[in-house]
Amino acid sequence: MIIVLVIIVVLLALMVLFAGSLNIGWNLYLRSVNRLPGSKEEVMITFDDGPHPLYTGKVLDLLAERGIKALFFMIGERAVANPKLVKRVADEGHTIGIHSMSHTPGFTFLPAERVKSDLTACRQVLEEISGREVTLFRPPYGVTNPNIAKAVREMGLVCVGWSIRSFDTIIKSKNRVIKRVDKRLFPGGIILLHDSLPGSYEVVEGVLEMIKKRGLKTTVLK
Numbered sequence: 001m002i003i004v005l006v007i008i009v010v011l012l013a014l015m016v017l018f019a020g021s022l023n024i025g026w027n028l029y030l031r032s033v034n035r036l037p038g039s040k041e042e043v044m045i046t047f048d049d050g051p052h053p054l055y056t057g058k059v060l061d062l063l064a065e066r067g068i069k070a071l072f073f074m075i076g077e078r079a080v081a082n083p084k085l086v087k088r089v090a091d092e093g094h095t096i097g098i099h100s101m102s103h104t105p106g107f108t109f110l111p112a113e114r115v116k117s118d119l120t121a122c123r124q125v126l127e128e129i130s131g132r133e134v135t136l137f138r139p140p141y142g143v144t145n146p147n148i149a150k151a152v153r154e155m156g157l158v159c160v161g162w163s164i165r166s167f168d169t170i171i172k173s174k175n176r177v178i179k180r181v182d183k184r185l186f187p188g189g190i191i192l193l194h195d196s197l198p199g200s201y202e203v204v205e206g207v208l209e210m211i212k213k214r215g216l217k218t219t220v221l222k
C-alpha cells in the first residue's frame, strides 16, 4: 500500500516538473518576466524566430508607420544570414533579445555548459551586428529546465516569457489569431507573436488595431 502511494507521489511530482518546464509562466526553474510590472495601460509586443528575409521587413514597415516599438527575440543563425535586418531592428529603436543560435528541439536537452556556449555565441552575433548590448533571453519553445536556468543565471541574462500566446504558428486563420489575442489583452500583458510567417504582417496589423480599440498603448523593455 505504501509503495503504491510512493509511486503515485513520485509520478505526480514528475508530472509537475514536466509541466513546469513547458509553462514558462510558472517560474519553476527560472524567474521570467511574464507581464509588465505595475502597468496600467501598456502592453508589450514580442516577436520570436526572426529575422526573416521576406516577412520581418514588412512588419518593421508597419511598426515604423505606427510609431510602435517591439522586442525581437532572434535566432543567431538567421541574424548571421540577414545582418541588414538585425541592424534595421536596432536602428529603428526596437529591442533585440537572444532566442538561441539555431532553435533546434535538441537545445532543451543540452547540458548547462553547452546551453551557455550556444547563448554566448548568439549574444556575440547579435551584439556585433546591432552594435547594442543584448541582455534579454527567451528560450526556444518557452521551455525551461535546470540547465537552461543555470546558463541564464551565469550569463546574467533576463528571461522574458509571455502572458498572451497568439499560437500564430499553429492557428491557420489570421482572424482567429487576432481574436485570440484580443480576448486575452490586459494592461501589462506581454504578447507572443512571430515575424517569420507569411501572415505576420496582417496579424500584427490586426493586433495593433485591437490594442488601440481597448485604449491600450505599447511599450518595450530595453
Ligand SMILES: [Zn+2]
Residues within 6 Å of the ligand: 048, 049, 099, 103, 139, 140, 141
Ligand atoms: Zn521560437
